[in-house]
Every structure is written in structure tokens, then in C-alpha cells.
Amino acid sequence: MEADKVLKAALPTLEDAKKALDLLTRQDLTEIKTNPNPLIKFTWKCVAILLGNEKPDEAAIKKLHADAGLIDKMKTMDYEHIPENIQRKVKMEIKSNDQFEPDIVAGIQKSAKNIVTWVKAVADFTDIAKEINQKKSYVEEMSAKLDKANAALETKQAELNKVQKKVDDLEAELNDNIKKNEKTVKDIDLTGKRLERAQDLITGLADEKDRWAEKVVDLGEDIQRLVGDVFMAAASVVYYGPFTGTFRQDIVDKWHAKCKELEIPCSENYSLIKTLGDPVLIRDWNLCGLPSDSTSVNNAIIVFKTTSFPLMIDPQMQANKWIKSLELKNQRTLRVVKASEGVSKALETSLRMGNPLLIEDLGTQLDSSLEPLLTKQFVIQNNRKHIQIESSLIEYDPKYFSLYQTTKISNPQFLPDVFIRTTVINFTVTELGLEEQLLADVVRKEMPEVEEEKNKLIVSIAQNKQLLRDGENRILELLAKSTGMVVDDVELIRKLKESKERSIVVKENLEKSEETQKTIDAARLKCQPVASRGSTLYFVIADLALIDPMYQFSLAYFTRLFNLVIDTSERPKDFGKRIEILIESITEIIYTNVCRGLFNTHKQLFSFLVSSAIGRRTNAIKAPEWDIFLKG
Numbered sequence: 001m002e003a004d005k006v007l008k009a010a011l012p013t014l015e016d017a018k019k020a021l022d023l024l025t026r027q028d029l030t031e032i033k034t035n036p037n038p039l040i041k042f043t044w045k046c047v048a049i050l051l052g053n054e055k056p057d058e059a060a061i062k063k064l065h066a067d068a069g070l071i072d073k074m075k076t077m078d079y080e081h082i083p084e085n086i087q088r089k090v091k092m093e094i095k096s097n098d099q100f101e102p103d104i105v106a107g108i109q110k111s112a113k114n115i116v117t118w119v120k121a122v123a124d125f126t127d128i129a130k131e132i133n134q135k136k137s138y139v140e141e142m143s144a145k146l147d148k149a150n151a152a153l154e155t156k157q158a159e160l161n162k163v164q165k166k167v168d169d170l171e172a173e174l175n176d177n178i179k180k181n182e183k184t185v186k187d188i189d190l191t192g193k194r195l196e197r198a199q200d201l202i203t204g205l206a207d208e209k210d211r212w213a214e215k216v217v218d219l220g221e222d223i224q225r226l227v228g229d230v231f232m233a234a235a236s237v238v239y240y241g242p243f244t245g246t247f248r249q250d251i252v253d254k255w256h257a258k259c260k261e262l263e264i265p266c267s268e269n270y271s272l273i274k275t276l277g278d279p280v281l282i283r284d285w286n287l288c289g290l291p292s293d294s295t296s297v298n299n300a301i302i303v304f305k306t307t308s309f310p311l312m313i314d315p316q317m318q319a320n321k322w323i324k325s326l327e328l329k330n331q332r333t334l335r336v337v338k339a340s341e342g343v344s345k346a347l348e349t350s351l352r353m354g355n356p357l358l359i360e361d362l363g364t365q366l367d368s369s370l371e372p373l374l375t376k377q378f379v380i381q382n383n384r385k386h387i388q389i390e391s392s393l394i395e396y397d398p399k400y401f402s403l404y405q406t407t408k409i410s411n412p413q414f415l416p417d418v419f420i421r422t423t424v425i426n427f428t429v430t431e432l433g434l435e436e437q438l439l440a441d442v443v444r445k446e447m448p449e450v451e452e453e454k455n456k457l458i459v460s461i462a463q464n465k466q467l468l469r470d471g472e473n474r475i476l477e478l479l480a481k482s483t484g485m486v487v488d489d490v491e492l493i494r495k496l497k498e499s500k501e502r503s504i505v506v507k508e509n510l511e512k513s514e515e516t517q518k519t520i521d522a523a524r525l526k527c528q529p530v531a532s533r534g535s536t537l538y539f540v541i542a543d544l545a546l547i548d549p550m551y552q553f554s555l556a557y558f559t560r561l562f563n564l565v566i567d568t569s570e571r572p573k574d575f576g577k578r579i580e581i582l583i584e585s586i587t588e589i590i591y592t593n594v595c596r597g598l599f600n601t602h603k604q605l606f607s608f609l610v611s612s613a614i615g616r617r618t619n620a621i622k623a624p625e626w627d628i629f630l631k632g
Helices: 002-022 026-034 038-050 058-066 070-076 084-096 102-108 112-224 226-239 245-261 272-276 279-287 294-305 318-329 343-353 368-374 416-421 431-446 448-481 490-525 528-546 555-568 575-595 600-617 623-631
Strands: 309-313 335-338 357-360 378-381 384-389 392-395 403-407 422-426
Touching (some): 026 038, 038 084, 038 102, 102 112, 112 226, 112 490, 226 272, 226 294, 245 294, 272 294, 279 294, 279 448, 294 309, 294 422, 294 431, 318 357, 335 343, 343 357, 343 368, 343 384, 343 392, 368 384, 416 422, 431 490, 431 555, 448 490, 528 575, 528 600, 555 575, 600 623
Parallel strands (some): 357 403
8 A cells, every 4th residue: 555655664764763762861861951052942842842832932841851751752652643733833943943953963962963853753754644644544535435336346246146146047957958958869869870770680680580580499409309419429429439330320229219218308310410510610521521421420520529539440541631631721730640650759749839640550559658648647737737758748738739540450459448548430431431532533534614613612602601600600699798778789780780791692602502503413413323333342342351351452542443444434425325334344444453363262252242232232132132142
């Protein structure tokens, strides 16, 4: 505030004057009081005026001198409220005497200087005090007006606050209504989109409804028959691997009858392929060289479902070729080693690298280095399986390592411990499987474009079925993982739509492929008699080992001879005539070549076996007639 600043500037001078009074001693005051100098008396006159004496005559001054508390009165007087008449009077006195100056008075009496300084300071301060009082009065007046204005302002502010509150309430209500409106619009939009997505979902799953409904019914029935089917499947994997297809069926029939007797629910037409097989996977196995007959497919299922390592009886090397082709397709590095070579080193390397191992040409005994692996003598370290191979402890990971063993011996005399440690599987070629292979050879040479188309078609069908199954699995997976409302899952609907579109294309391709396959199969059927004759001849030749063990004819030899006949025989324009020539040529040439390796005493028997086998295959000899001939 300005008045305070002015007062603050003037107070130091006044305070210095008051401090100067403190320097006066009693002796100084006595000397001053007794000094007759007119200027000194004039000083006392001014002091008397300031202290309120209206008539500062000699009597008043003497009375002032007699006052013992004079200095205290001078120091404690109210400087800010000195009356106007006293102010004017003292100023007139000071103005009337130009000798009234501290330095001049000091020349007369040094101690009187302090009193003069005080008088002049008080006289000067009155002007400042007057100015200050005026400003304070003005401030007080303005403050009063300000208080009045503030009071009016508060009244108006209160009124404004009421209006503002009403405005705020209206704005809040407006914002709420806007939000409700926006939410309503969003809900309308969301509901519209949900309807669209629901339509897409219904459309996408419409075609699956009937099939899934049928599947649910089938699965319900399968669950009822699960106990018996799984029992027979487990028994098949464990027990019937070493036997031929016919003997296997006899065993299964007895198991099935026993299940019925004990009232264990099971399928009427039980099949290992149906219980444990995967159609898409089986098609992949066929593409890798596995014969398509049920016995061969059952063998492959046992290979991958058994908990022991498989040992395959493979005189025709079919399992050997299939395993190699399969591991190549799976992009795994298959290590192949002969049983007579260093099995231990190959086993150690395969275990370390996580690669599959195939041991070929096994005899009747297992390699001793396989004992810890076959008996599963695992050591657990850091929650991982390890196995001791000779002096090395090697980590074992069944996810990557596989062990296959094959033997070319058609009827090996294995000791019981071999059956205990491994799963023996009879991969001896079947008549149906061999016929399919020979048919492929005939068609490849006689109708190469048909065979090429068939191979492409098989691959295409397998791929399409895989895509179809993947699509179905993807739909079910997405539906299972979906949380909340299905129609709100945009990603699910999008993927479902894509999957459905892809499924439609795949189904169309699959239908076209299956129609094309029927046409191809009809064309291939023309060559069926040639393959049938070749298969019949091979199994007659293979049975010669029962007459004399010396009569051993490999499938590879027979296949080469079969193909040689196809390449060198006459090729008339009439395809029917060509088939007749192939059948006669194959029969004659194979018979002639085999006879060269037979004793004369067995040639006539071989002729009878060939002719009777052909007669039974062509149904010229009926089964009852053959039974009568054999049994009488």
C-alpha cells in the first residue's frame, strides 16, 4: 500500500531523532536548560509548542525544564496525531528563524543539536503523517465502497451460481441424453452387425448341421461300443502282429464271440482300421508305398500304436521301402544299418541326433546293445529320460527318435524274449496287396497317362481330404475357444466364412476327383486280369519253399520277370487281344523260368499247382469241389 511505503520511508529519520535524545545526559540537559542564548531558548520554545503549550512563554519553558520525564514525553508522544494548530504554529516558528539548524545550534552548544534534530524531524513528519492520514482516509472510504461492491458482487455471484448450477444440470442432462443416444445408435449398429454375423454363422454351419448331427449319433453309438472295440484293438496291437491276415481274422472272430458271450458291448463289424485308423493318414501311407489291402494297413497301425519297438517280418522288403519313403516324406534323416554292422554306434548316434534308425536283415536274435532300449531301462535326470548305451548316458526323446527292425526271413524262429522285447509284425506280402502293385506296373506300361493321372489324383484326394478335415477342425476349435456371444467374435466369423468358402471349393474338387477316379479305375480294371494272374503265380511259386526249402524266389526277381514280359510281348492294336497275350505270355514265361530251377520230380507238381490256382482264381474250380478233392 502507498501510505505504508511513505511511512516506511519517513520513520528511519524520526527514529534516528528519537535515538539522538537517548544520547542526552542529565548534565547535557542542565547545560541546555541554563544556557541563556536566544537560539537555545527558541529551541525550547519549539519543544513546548510540540508538547502542547499554546503559550510557550518563560513560565511555560521553566515548567518544561522542571519536568523530570521530559525526554520520555518527547520520545513517546503521538507523532501521527499532532493537532493541526500545533503543526502550523511550530512550522511558523521554525520558518521564522533561519538560524534554527542543528549544525548552527551545535556551534552554540553541542548537545542541543539532538533536540533541534528531533524538533525538525517531528515537524517534517507531521506533513508526512498528514499525507498518510489523508491516504488512509481515502483507503478506508474506498474499502467501504469495495466492501459494499463485494457484498453486491456476492449477491450477484450467488445468483450467478444458481443460474450456472442450472446450466450445469442442463448440460449434464444433455450429455447423458447424448450418451444414451450414442449408445442407442451403437446398439442399433451392433445389433445389425450381429444379425449379419449370425446370418453368416447360420449359412456357414448350415451344411455341417446334418453331417454333425449324424456324427453325434455315430459317436454316441461308438461310445456305447467303446469298451469292446478298444479291448479288441489293444489285443490286436499286442498279440496278432506275427500272424497272417486269415489267422488274424480267426483270432478277432473268437475275441468278438467272447465279448458277445460276456455281454461286453462292441461293434458288429469290428475293424482295427476303423477303431485306430485315420483315413487321411492311411492315404499318406499308401502314397509312400504301403499296399492298400487291410492286412498291410493293420500292420502300419500296429507299427505306430505299439508301445514297444516294431520288428517287421519283411521277406519282400515292402515294409523296408515304405519306412524309408515315409521318413523321407516327413523330412526326417533315417539312419539305415545292417544288423551285422555296428548297431551300437549307429544307435548312439541316432539317439544323440534325434533321428530314426532302421536295422535291416535281422537274424533270429536281437543285438545285445539294444537291450537297455528295448527293456526301457531309463534313467531320469533333470526331468528328462536318459538311457545307458554301453558306457554313454544319452538323452532319450521319443518325439524324435524311432527304431525300426526288419528281417528278410519269411518264417523266423524267434525265441520268446524277442516277442517280449519287441512287437513282431508280419509284413509278408498279401495276394491283394501284390495284385495292386502288379496292376500299377501293368497300367504304367500299357496306359502310362492313366497311371500318372491316378497318382496325381491320389495325391490330390489326400490333400483335399486333409484340407477338408483341417477346415472342420478349425471351425470346431474356433467355436470351442470362443468366449461370450459367438456373434460378437468378428475374427471367428471371418475365419469361419473363409473356412467355409475353402471347404466348398475342396468338396467340389473332391467330388470331381472321385468321379475322375471312377473313370480311371474303370480304365485300370481292363488290366486287372493280368495283375490277378501275376499275383496268383507268385503265391504258387512262394509256396514251393514248402516242398523244398531250396526253392526260394524273391519278389524282386518275380517283379523284374513280370515287367520284362510286358515289355517284350506282342502289342496288337486291339487292347483286349493285348490283355489275352499278356496273360498267356506271363503264365508261360514265368512257368518256364521257374521250372528251370526245379527238380524234374517237382515240375509236374508245380504244373498242377499253377493250373489249380488259376482255376480257383477264375472260379473254374469251385471251393466245395476243391475241398472234396483235398479232404475226400
